[in-house]
Amino acid sequence: MSRPTTISEMLKKVRAIEIRTNRLVNEALAGQYHSVFRGSGIDFDEVREYVPGDDVRSIDWKVTARQGRPFIKKYREDRELTILLAIDVSASGNFGSGDDSKRERAAELASVLAFSAIKNRDNVGLLLFSDQVELYIPPNKGRFHVLRVIREILFREPQGRGTNIKLALENIRRTQKRRAVIFLISDFCLNGDFSAELQTLKTTLNSVNRRHDLVAVSVSDPCESKLPAVGRLTLEDAETGELVEIDTTSARVRKNFEEFSTKRAAELRRTFNSNAVDLLELSTDQPYLPVLRQFFYTRERRVRR
Numbered sequence: 001m002s003r004p005t006t007i008s009e010m011l012k013k014v015r016a017i018e019i020r021t022n023r024l025v026n027e028a029l030a031g032q033y034h035s036v037f038r039g040s041g042i043d044f045d046e047v048r049e050y051v052p053g054d055d056v057r058s059i060d061w062k063v064t065a066r067q068g069r070p071f072i073k074k075y076r077e078d079r080e081l082t083i084l085l086a087i088d089v090s091a092s093g094n095f096g097s098g099d100d101s102k103r104e105r106a107a108e109l110a111s112v113l114a115f116s117a118i119k120n121r122d123n124v125g126l127l128l129f130s131d132q133v134e135l136y137i138p139p140n141k142g143r144f145h146v147l148r149v150i151r152e153i154l155f156r157e158p159q160g161r162g163t164n165i166k167l168a169l170e171n172i173r174r175t176q177k178r179r180a181v182i183f184l185i186s187d188f189c190l191n192g193d194f195s196a197e198l199q200t201l202k203t204t205l206n207s208v209n210r211r212h213d214l215v216a217v218s219v220s221d222p223c224e225s226k227l228p229a230v231g232r233l234t235l236e237d238a239e240t241g242e243l244v245e246i247d248t249t250s251a252r253v254r255k256n257f258e259e260f261s262t263k264r265a266a267e268l269r270r271t272f273n274s275n276a277v278d279l280l281e282l283s284t285d286q287p288y289l290p291v292l293r294q295f296f297y298t299r300e301r302r303v304r305r
Contacts, residue, residue, distance in 0.1 A: 021111040032296040033116040081122040088186035090130040091238035097223040129168040130160030225261040
């Protein structure tokens, strides 16, 4: 990802994302966000006099006794939500073989979600993590708050290089007291043994998803699943610095690489599915809007059941 060198360039990039994502929210996703996510319950609104047809279970007996005629309690749905964007800013997110890096794609998706939230008068918070918690911005409302969130996603320089998703989720479990919709956005390039790392995540995923509404978003690049035949390459793991030399002219090497990537993706799906966590899969070379709209559509059907 090319880094802007001046504050003016940073603001220009943030503004460009705001314009693009606001248009999507207003034109393509209008109404879908509102119908998908529910608030945390109902709040007491007022007491009014009973009229025939009201539910007798709503009668406020104390007020009724004082007034000498029946009154009922009236409630309103509490639709105010907290949206928490938990975003992986480890070094591997800076990779991109096309116009956008994985981190830029994550920032744009997060912007759509954030602007959808404030349009619905919901709170938006941000947690940036690598192999440590890099930044936490408490949930709040308003355009300027969201612009700060976008700026931090794009330009915050992380202290860590690796990825520790369990640490991020444990932090959320400890600090997020109110029920929230949590979007966990990462490329899931986990340190060490991939299968073993996923196993250690299961208990934490289940625990967080019981208290909150956890949605995972996997952001990948096409070159991470298919190698082009361009000769000998020296690849560096962005998070560990490990160097590996491979011959991409070998059909066997390309086939093994593709099979390895396919297996990892399938393991990731199984892990989230077994813990009842929705998974959105995005690629830097494909538009994210159809994936997001399908997610909203699927969730909306589930809510209506």
